[in-house]
Amino acid sequence: MPEQRILLRRHLGVDFTKLDNYLKHGGFQMWKRVMELGPDGVIAEVKTSGLRGRGGAGFPTGVKWGFLPKDGRTRYLVVNADEGEPGTFKDRYFLEEDPFRQLEGILYSAYAIGAHVCYIYIRGEYWNSKAVTDDAIQQLYKAGWLGKNIQGSGFDLDVYVHSGAGAYICGEETALIESIEGKPGMPRLKPPFPANFGVFGMPTIVNNTETLAAVPVILEMGPEQWSALGSPRNGGTKLMGVSGHVKKPGLFEVPMGTPMREIIYELGGGVLDDKEILAVIPGGSSCPFLTKDEIDVPMDFDALKGVGSMLGTACITVIAEGTDLIKVMCRVAKFYQHESCGQCTPCRQGTGWIHAICQKLDSGAAGPEAIDLLIDACNQIDGNTICAHGEAAAWPIRSICKKFRPQLEAAIRARTAA
Amino acid sequence: MAAHEMDHDTQSPHEDLSFSSATQAKITELLTRYPRKQGALIPTLFLAQDEFGWLKPGTMELVAHTLELPVTTVLATAMFYTMLYKTPHGRFHIQICTNVSCFLLGADDLVAAAREVLGIAPGETSADGLFTLEQVQCLCACERAPTLQINKKDYFNVTPTKMREILADMQKEGARLGPSVGWPGHAHVGQSHGGHSHA
Ligand SMILES: Cc1cc2nc3c(=O)[nH]c(=O)nc-3n(C[C@H](O)[C@H](O)[C@H](O)COP(=O)(O)O)c2cc1C
Ligand code: SF4
Ligand code: FES
Numbered sequence: 001m002p003e004q005r006i007l008l009r010r011h012l013g014v015d016f017t018k019l020d021n022y023l024k025h026g027g028f029q030m031w032k033r034v035m036e037l038g039p040d041g042v043i044a045e046v047k048t049s050g051l052r053g054r055g056g057a058g059f060p061t062g063v064k065w066g067f068l069p070k071d072g073r074t075r076y077l078v079v080n081a082d083e084g085e086p087g088t089f090k091d092r093y094f095l096e097e098d099p100f101r102q103l104e105g106i107l108y109s110a111y112a113i114g115a116h117v118c119y120i121y122i123r124g125e126y127w128n129s130k131a132v133t134d135d136a137i138q139q140l141y142k143a144g145w146l147g148k149n150i151q152g153s154g155f156d157l158d159v160y161v162h163s164g165a166g167a168y169i170c171g172e173e174t175a176l177i178e179s180i181e182g183k184p185g186m187p188r189l190k191p192p193f194p195a196n197f198g199v200f201g202m203p204t205i206v207n208n209t210e211t212l213a214a215v216p217v218i219l220e221m222g223p224e225q226w227s228a229l230g231s232p233r234n235g236g237t238k239l240m241g242v243s244g245h246v247k248k249p250g251l252f253e254v255p256m257g258t259p260m261r262e263i264i265y266e267l268g269g270g271v272l273d274d275k276e277i278l279a280v281i282p283g284g285s286s287c288p289f290l291t292k293d294e295i296d297v298p299m300d301f302d303a304l305k306g307v308g309s310m311l312g313t314a315c316i317t318v319i320a321e322g323t324d325l326i327k328v329m330c331r332v333a334k335f336y337q338h339e340s341c342g343q344c345t346p347c348r349q350g351t352g353w354i355h356a357i358c359q360k361l362d363s364g365a366a367g368p369e370a371i372d373l374l375i376d377a378c379n380q381i382d383g384n385t386i387c388a389h390g391e392a393a394a395w396p397i398r399s400i401c402k403k404f405r406p407q408l409e410a411a412i413r414a415r416t417a418a
Numbered sequence: 419m420a421a422h423e424m425d426h427d428t429q430s431p432h433e434d435l436s437f438s439s440a441t442q443a444k445i446t447e448l449l450t451r452y453p454r455k456q457g458a459l460i461p462t463l464f465l466a467q468d469e470f471g472w473l474k475p476g477t478m479e480l481v482a483h484t485l486e487l488p489v490t491t492v493l494a495t496a497m498f499y500t501m502l503y504k505t506p507h508g509r510f511h512i513q514i515c516t517n518v519s520c521f522l523l524g525a526d527d528l529v530a531a532a533r534e535v536l537g538i539a540p541g542e543t544s545a546d547g548l549f550t551l552e553q554v555q556c557l558c559a560c561e562r563a564p565t566l567q568i569n570k571k572d573y574f575n576v577t578p579t580k581m582r583e584i585l586a587d588m589q590k591e592g593a594r595l596g597p598s599v600g601w602p603g604h605a606h607v608g609q610s611h612g613g614h615s616h617a
Pocket of ligand 2: 342
């Protein structure tokens with residue numbers, strides 16, 4: 001399966017952090033067309049394309065835009081560039097290497113939804129991303145692509161980078177909104193949804209970086225042609241990555257629906273030392289783990305749901321045979337405990353229990369019965385929390401307990417016998 | 419550190435501290451970006467941290483005063499975020515990713531190498547104020563694992579040998595530069611808080 005490189009343009013060897021280069025390679029050419037289409041026309045094109053959010057949940061972007069109330073209140077566009085899902089490294093590409101792609105998408109999308117201010121919320125640890133994106137924004141202001149009366153159109157747009165400060169939970173869109181407001185990143189109860197009550201209480205659209213980067217491409221290719229690249233109801237291409245125990249870890253761009261096996265074995269070069277696969281995480285550590293018998297699954301939102309997992313961020317982590325899954329569980333559990341915002345008891349307490357049980361298993365202080373205890377703790381979190389962080393903590397651990405029980409039991413015996 | 423612990427700290431009323439004019443200008447510009455002053459809070463705390471090294475109570479009061487916010491509001495936000503430092507950090511903040519992809523490719527060996535070279539455990543700062551060692555969550559460059567970040571710079575595909583070289587360079591650099599701004603006993607920033615250092 002060859003790559004289909006539309007968004008990912010590293011191979012061209014061009015410095016896309018320079019506006020001149022970006023413009024030379026077709027940048028901002030859709031602006032005229034956007035003006036002709038008008039806001040509703042742009043929204044219609046995005047709806048037709050079937051573009052589904054690249055932040056993980058896969059919600060149709062055009063449909064989300066359509067939720068904005070028409071009540072004359074100030075509207076905001078907020079970009080979720082808080083990339084923090086363990087195993088993921090896709091938005092970093094745009095932020096550091098092709099920042100204008102996202103910014104072009106921001107301009108068209110802000111115009112479509114009638115927003116005049118956009119905040120790009122970039123993960124705090126992404127120092128280089130913040131610097132490159134900030135510099136790109138300044139280049140656009142100088143060239144008249146941002147600010148007042150953009151290219152003589154009468155449309156105004158200000159774009160600001162807002163830095164995160166080391167809290168994974170701020171990737172959850174309502175926590176992110178709280179964080180822009182200068183508050184602790186505690187997710188809000190929904191409804192009201194951000195489209196109605198978002199940043200500073202105003203109607204707000206939150207979209208992932210890659211989602212917005214796809215908008216110019218959809219307009220260039222035409223929504224039907226773009227959509228036809230992917231599998232049914234999962235339009236277009238998508239950045240996908242593979243890391244962990246593979247020979248050629250990396251970031252690739254392929255049509256939605258490309259089999260996971262091809263990404264691991266063809267693009268990723270196969271498993272290190274030609275070992276067998278033990279487990280695979282499809283798109284970041286909040287996704288339930290898969291076994292080696294499940295890797296023929298097409299990489300799209302619906303197919304992964306069909307096998308009881310999620311596409312998530314589509315950045316795959318490969319774990320080879322011989323790896324101690326109890327240690328892997330400890331890392332995963334520690335992360336979700338550390339990053340819980342603490343406002344719901346099942347998540348705050350449950351993630352602590354899960355981590356504590358995993359540590360006991362690791363130290364040999366707990367026997368195989370702890371596996372059922374873990375499943376029970378996961379069940380109690382599931383569905384009982386304000387945001388999906390609770391499920392993100394519970395599902396992967398539960399999947400390991402259920403699918404890899406023999407391996408876990410062997411690892412427990414090895415410890416307790418010693 | 420919980421908010422109430424701050425009370426035990428040496429009080430430094432905000433009159434003692436002030437922002438440089440360059441920082442003040444940046445804050446003024448930041449305030450134009452948000453319809454409410456509190457929107458500028460996190461960016462202002464970052465600026466304060468750059469200027470004073472870490473966010474001691476007096477600095478939080480200065481930020482509160484500058485943005486016309488209650489001190490408790492500033493504290494609540496500062497407490498929530500790990501990148502806003504409530505204790506002094508070393509000149510070099512060594513943050514090693516030990517999440518899944520880095521773990522699979524030997525991140526724990528990097529932690530072991532750093533412990534050995536620096537003589538401190540994760541979570542600790544060397545008594546000379548040069549190094550803070552920490553294990554951090556996924557830095558989202560897993561295709562270049564194992565990764566680490568030192569202050570604002572990323573390091574990819576790090577081996578234990580490379581780790582030792584990096585640290586040796588920093589030990590030389592540190593001998594020249596001395597501890598970080600805001601390190602106890604250093605310059606104008608006052609004493610208190612030897613707290614989490616460890617030899
Ligand atoms: C715990 C948690 C963390 C999240 N982290 C991110 C993230 O880092 N980046 C992101 O784009 N979406 C993240 N999301 C999803 C967002 O809440 C939201 O669905 C997304 O930004 C919507 O954009 P999209 O429709 O373009 O995908 C996270 C959700 C949860 C529950
Ligand atoms: S589920 Fe966890 S992270 Fe989400 S709001 Fe509740 S406590 Fe916070
Ligand atoms: S696991 Fe270390 S960078 Fe992702």
